[in-house]
Amino acid sequence: xxxxxxxxxxxxxxxxxGRFGFQKDGVIVxxxxxxxxxxxxxxxxxNEESEGALxxxxxxxxxxxxxxxxxxxxxxxxxxxxxxxxxxxxxxILVKQGSVxxxxxxxxxxxxxxxxxGGFHLPKVMNSQSTYxxxxxxxxxxxxxxxxxxxxxxxxxRKLELLRFYKNKTLLPFIAMSWGISFGLRAYFYGxxxxxxxxxxxxxxxxTTQSQECFLTQPYEVTxxxxxxxxxxxxxxxxxxxxxxxxxxxxxxxxxxxPAEGKPIVLMADRQTTGGYxxxxxxxxxxxxxxxxxxxxERIVFRDISFEEAQRLYLQREFELKQCKKAIISKxxx
Amino acid sequence: xxSYELIPLSENALVIxxxxxxxxxxxxxxxxxxxxxxxxxxxxxxxxxxxxxxxTVYYDPVQFAKNTNRKSDxxxxxxERICTVLKNILSSLESANxxxxxxxxxxxxxxxxxxxxxxxxxxxxxxxxxEVVDIHTNGHYLVYMIGFAPGFAxxxxxxxxxxxxxxxxxxxxxxAGSVGIAGMQTGVYPIESPGGWQLIGRTPLQLFRPHHPxxxxxxxxxRVRFQAITREEYKQLQEENNGDSCYS
Numbered sequence: 001x002x003x004x005x006x007x008x009x010x011x012x013x014x015x016x017x018g019r020f021g022f023q024k025d026g027v028i029v030x031x032x033x034x035x036x037x038x039x040x041x042x043x044x045x046x047n048e049e050s051e052g053a054l055x056x057x058x059x060x061x062x063x064x065x066x067x068x069x070x071x072x073x074x075x076x077x078x079x080x081x082x083x084x085x086x087x088x089x090x091x092x093i094l095v096k097q098g099s100v101x102x103x104x105x106x107x108x109x110x111x112x113x114x115x116x117x118g119g120f121h122l123p124k125v126m127n128s129q130s131t132y133x134x135x136x137x138x139x140x141x142x143x144x145x146x147x148x149x150x151x152x153x154x155x156x157x158r159k160l161e162l163l164r165f166y167k168n169k170t171l172l173p174f175i176a177m178s179w180g181i182s183f184g185l186r187a188y189f190y191g192x193x194x195x196x197x198x199x200x201x202x203x204x205x206x207x208t209t210q211s212q213e214c215f216l217t218q219p220y221e222v223t224x225x226x227x228x229x230x231x232x233x234x235x236x237x238x239x240x241x242x243x244x245x246x247x248x249x250x251x252x253x254x255x256x257x258x259p260a261e262g263k264p265i266v267l268m269a270d271r272q273t274t275g276g277y278x279x280x281x282x283x284x285x286x287x288x289x290x291x292x293x294x295x296x297x298e299r300i301v302f303r304d305i306s307f308e309e310a311q312r313l314y315l316q317r318e319f320e321l322k323q324c325k326k327a328i329i330s331k332x333x334x
Numbered sequence: 335x336x337s338y339e340l341i342p343l344s345e346n347a348l349v350i351x352x353x354x355x356x357x358x359x360x361x362x363x364x365x366x367x368x369x370x371x372x373x374x375x376x377x378x379x380x381x382x383x384x385x386x387x388x389x390t391v392y393y394d395p396v397q398f399a400k401n402t403n404r405k406s407d408x409x410x411x412x413x414e415r416i417c418t419v420l421k422n423i424l425s426s427l428e429s430a431n432x433x434x435x436x437x438x439x440x441x442x443x444x445x446x447x448x449x450x451x452x453x454x455x456x457x458x459x460x461x462x463x464x465e466v467v468d469i470h471t472n473g474h475y476l477v478y479m480i481g482f483a484p485g486f487a488x489x490x491x492x493x494x495x496x497x498x499x500x501x502x503x504x505x506x507x508x509x510a511g512s513v514g515i516a517g518m519q520t521g522v523y524p525i526e527s528p529g530g531w532q533l534i535g536r537t538p539l540q541l542f543r544p545h546h547p548x549x550x551x552x553x554x555x556x557r558v559r560f561q562a563i564t565r566e567e568y569k570q571l572q573e574e575n576n577g578d579s580c581y582s
Contacts, residue, residue: 020392023383024368025550026480026524026542125544135484135525137544167562202341202349247356248481248488250383250390252347274385274481285345311411312508314345318396 001067002152003116005145006100009061012122014139015113015269016052019128024275029253030130030138033228033269033292034111036188036317037075040181041115042056043325044072044092046158046332052122052129052139053115058295060103060112061145065095070117070159074181076109076189076293082174091180092332094162099173109189109293118156133228133270156334179331185324189293194300197287199307201256201279203246210237215280219299220264226296228270233300237262241280248276254283254291256302266291284310286317336363338424340417343390346380346579348413350389350420356490360387365555366432367424384554386488391420395537406503433554435477440522440537442513442560444470445566448536455498455532464535469493470520475558485524485542485550490559492520504530506519506553511537513560524550538572 005012015038018031032038032055039049054061059076073080073089080087080103087093087101089112095101106112122129122140131139140149167173204212220235238258251257255267257277266283267275268291281302283291294300336359341349350367352360368384373393378397383390398412398419444467445452456463475489482488492515500516505528507512512523514531523529524541541551552558563571 012420021381022484022549023381023392024372024480024485024554025548026482026486027549028484099532126549135542135544169485199342202343211554247354249349249351249385249388250343250347251342252390252392254344272482273383281346282342300440307413309412311345311413314395315399315412 002121003069004064004066004149005147005149006016006062006064008145009056009103010059011057012061012145013131013133013143014052014122014129015055017050018269019126019130019132019138022126023250026273027126027135028132028270028273030128030132030228031063031269032113034075034113034289035292036289036321037111037186037293038113038115039321040090040185040324041072041074041113043321043328044074044090044181045070045115045117046156046329047115047117047119049325051115051119051320052111054145055153056103056114057110058106058110060106062100062102063114064100066099066150067153068097068159069095069153070156070161070162070295071095071101071114073103073114074186075111075112077107078112079104079107085173087174088176088180090186092177094159094166094175096173101174106295110295111292116153116156117159118154121152121154131141141148181324185320188290190293192299194290194294194298195304196282196291197301197305197310198256198281198302199284199310200304201281203240203278204280206240206242206244206278207258207275207280208230208239208241209234211240214238215264216302216304221299222294226294228268230268230271231266231291231294233264233266235263238264238280244280246276251275251279252282254285254288254327255279256281256283268292285311286313336360342372342413345392345412346395347392348416348420349392350424352387354387355568356386356478361555362432363475364389365435366427366430368554369432370423370427370430376423378416382493385481389501391416432555435553435557437557438552439559439561440513440539441563441567441571442471442535442537443563443565444513444535446565447535448568449515450515451501451532452534455496455534459496460496461495467494469496470534471562473520473558473560475520475560477552477554477556477558479554480550480552483524483527483542484544485552487521487541487550487552487556487558489520492518494518498532501532504528507538508533511539511541513537528534536568538568538575540575 018029136142214236220233371382380392395412
């Protein structure tokens with residue numbers, strides 16, 4: 001039963017929307033890098049948005065389905081197929097027992113999420129299913145998936161309904177629903193260089209006028225030293241007017257820190273809870289999924305907006321997701 | 335009363351900042367505010383993170399966008415709304431007492447394979463290894479904040495007589511429980527990690543317990559002392575710990 005891992009892919013981990021409530025204990029939040037794609041994948045299979053899903057990175061896994069499952073894959077443009085037949089992303093897919101899903105290279109973007117109706121049968125550690133690699137807790141045995149692992153699935157009413165409807169109507173190894181997420185909603189990670197909007201950080205004005213200007217106009221390249229913890233960027237060095245020591249304080253997803261050597265670092269899902277480098281900017285929440293879909297070698301340009309606008313965009317995005325969820329639920333009911 | 339600023343960090347986090355100086359008053363106020371939020375549920379507030387001079391509050395902007403006064407044309411954004419809530423709480427707290435932090439004794443087996451840098455710390459400070467251990471165990475330490483790694487405490491109060499710069503090249507694997515010195519700081523590695531601290535000993539205590547309701551043994555505001563133990567005592571304590579731990 002469950003889903004057996006035939007090939008693990010480059011870095012495939014279980015992630016939910018993060019481990020909250022323990023940052024005071026130094027426990028990092030973790031969670032999905034692209035929370036937009038993660039949430040949509042869960043919505044498409046009728047889960048809570050915060051359910052744990054598989055996060056794959058650049059090269060996806062090969063998975064053997066030892067039971068029927070309703071899945072959705074959302075995020076970067078990965079090649080996905082069952083028995084040589086392409087499996088569409090951003091749609092609910094009913095996968096029949098015995099099928100092998102091969103997820104290959106990512107053509108555009110960087111990460112995708114595979115959600116399964118009912119969720120994975122894995123315990124929560126500190127209220128979360130997210131994998132915390134460094135502390136080896138959460139997710140699947142606290143680590144990335146490996147060949148031979150078997151992921152057990154929880155029951156799902158939605159899946160059973162669909163099975164009753166489709167099961168005997170076809171011999172195909174999978175059935176893709178005829179509807180999915182519109183291109184407009186899922187096209188957020190195309191184009192180059194990508195524009196990443198920020199609000200100014202608490203120490204923005206500590207930087208020289210020239211550095212402030214460089215940061216907001218010049219392209220920065222995502223270096224290979226970038227991972228779930230943070231993106232190290234290469235581009236014009238940023239200098240402060242005076243090099244005063246800062247006392248450490250909390251940092252968050254999207255905080256842009258500048259260490260002494262002057263190259264900015266954007267903190268991502270596996271960031272530490274606190275940091276002591278000056279904060280030049282904060283990536284706005286609705287643009288974090290764009291950054292999460294940016295891979296090493298790609299270039300980005302920062303553009304600043306007001307904090308008021310960032311808050312409005314945040315609320316608007318939440319409203320859109322709510323509308324999207326309503327629409328999907330009514331589609332499912334048909 | 336201590337003044338403070340409310341500074342946005344992101345759309346869902348803000349920093350309550352009590353200045354730039356690490357003083358006993360500031361530390362007390364940080365603890366008082368952080369303790370309030372761990373003991374009281376406030377609708378829309380997700381968690382708080384105390385640090386040296388700040389308390390960072392994580393919140394759900396959607397919760398603070400609700401109940402907009404429809405009669406008014408003026409838009410009130412979540413940040414403004416949570417600031418009003420926080421200001422009320424902070425002013426009501428002004429006279430409240432915060433209980434002292436716990437006293438925690440950390441048993442340490444110094445030197446040998448557990449503390450490969452004890453001799454170097456001694457040599458650099460023109461002391462004997464025994465003197466380093468005496469000075470380290472006689473210190474009274476205060477947990478200013480938890481961060482860097484799960485269960486890692488930033489401790490204040492180490493004697494400058496044993497201050498030692500970090501190693502030139504960091505070690506790739508430092509075992510959990512290792513007690514180290516870096517400059518004027520001392521601390522314990524809660525989980526195996528790479529690091530550049532000078533290692534003087536190791537504790538059998540688990541500083542990070544993922545299945546415990548309070549995963550970090552040490553909490554901001556705790557007072558810490560180190561106690562020298564023998565290798566036999568270390569082994570004995572380690573076995574006892576493993577017995578009642580479900581950490582795997």
